[in-house]
């Protein structure tokens with residue numbers, strides 16, 4: 001993982017040192033938590049699957065009635081310049097679009113676009129090798145298809161997750177599972193069918209890649225997944241940009257399958273790592 005103590009960031013048409021990148025308190029992100037963002041990985045100084053992340057970012061902005069002030073070509077130029085200047089070949093990049101400096105603290109104004117580069121928080125070796133434990137909570141994300149900056153529920157639940165000795169919390173409504181605060185969810189059924197919820201979830205870029213890779217080896221289903229399906233499952237895992245494919249071995253104190261990291265999860269993690277490497281070579 002690379003780090004740079006004095007990285008550059010993009011804010012309001014300028015590339016400036018991150019330490020002087022400030023927004024005014026009148027911004028709707030501060031006043032009302034209004035904005036969208038996206039986050040992608042940089043490996044070997046290459047932004048991975050950038051087009052997919054840009055498409056989702058512009059689509060989230062549209063859903064929230066916010067206009068991105070740069071075209072996709074212009075934003076790509078800024079991203080490439082930051083990568084070159086910051087010299088963080090293994091890192092993450094965040095694009096944030098806020099509601100802008102609102103005159104009355106409520107009406108949207110001209111959106112502010114911020115792009116920052118960070119070191120990448122990857123799962124620990126222990127989490128990858130032994131899998132993680134999760135709890136569940138009743139909740140459904142508002143406007144689930146958009147990647148908004150509202151993570152209030154996930155952040156409120158951090159204490160509960162920790163107090164139960166777990167690593168994350170899976171959202172469901174009346175037993176129908178959706179996603180984690182920051183990841184998508186998959187199960188592997190007894191016949192090796194790989195299934196993931198289709199409704200009320202963010203269309204994760206890793207979810208899309210894993211579905212494509214899984215379809216080459218197994219049956220795949222984008223369908224309703226219930227808590228009962230998890231109880232009957234052979235394996236379960238989460239996917240996200242930073243976590244890739246991370247196995248889940250326990251839910252609400254009960255083991256999933258045999259309580260160990262499963263073969264399908266391991267295979268798909270390896271497939272994804274190789275897929276990322278092929279992207280870099282291209």
Ligand SMILES: Cc1ncc(COP(=O)(O)O)c(C=O)c1O
Nearest residue numbers: 182183184202204205206240241
């Ligand atoms: C709500 C939600 N679901 C799923 C994901 C995973 O998406 P991706 O694979 O594009 O990182 C994220 C990522 O942050 C998220 O915020």
